[in-house]
Amino acid sequence: MYQLIYVSSAVMNFARPEFMELALHTGARNVKFGITGMLVFKDGSFMQVLEGNEEIIKTLYAKIEVDPRHTLVSVIHEGEISMREYGSWAMTYFNHDTEQYDHIAYPTQVL
Numbered sequence: 001m002y003q004l005i006y007v008s009s010a011v012m013n014f015a016r017p018e019f020m021e022l023a024l025h026t027g028a029r030n031v032k033f034g035i036t037g038m039l040v041f042k043d044g045s046f047m048q049v050l051e052g053n054e055e056i057i058k059t060l061y062a063k064i065e066v067d068p069r070h071t072l073v074s075v076i077h078e079g080e081i082s083m084r085e086y087g088s089w090a091m092t093y094f095n096h097d098t099e100q101y102d103h104i105a106y107p108t109q110v111l
């Protein structure tokens with residue numbers, strides 16, 4: 001089991017619709033590939049925890065790292081873990097209109 005945690009800065013203005021578009025794609029794919037963890041967005045910054053098969057996580061991170069929607073992608077932690085720390089995949093968006101975190105559910109029927 002492999003875990004990778006990074007932070008990054010959004011390049012574009014990530015309003016809720018843009019985050020939802022990203023969330024809809026990533027959620028279904030991550031579940032399909034057995035990836036658990038979370039993606040959080042607040043004040044222009046992302047924080048993501050990815051855990052799963054080492055090869056799958058490394059392949060995905062190589063894509064994420066060069067994704068033009070964000071920059072300053074910086075790994076906080078990377079390595080083997082004995083067991084998953086997260087039981088599922090979660091996505092959270094800090095909504096400035098309500099001053100609360102919106103927990104985004106992904107469309108499981110896509111799987």
Ligand SMILES: Cc1cc2nc3c(=O)[nH]c(=O)nc-3n(C[C@H](O)[C@H](O)[C@H](O)COP(=O)(O)O)c2cc1C
Binds near residue numbers: 008025030046063064
């Ligand atoms: C902040 C951020 C987080 C992302 N997280 C994921 C993710 O968890 N899973 C995923 O499949 N793609 C994620 N992506 C999208 C990937 O960068 C990439 O666009 C996606 O994997 C599609 O790649 P492909 O169609 O070339 O295979 C993320 C993108 C950004 C900007």
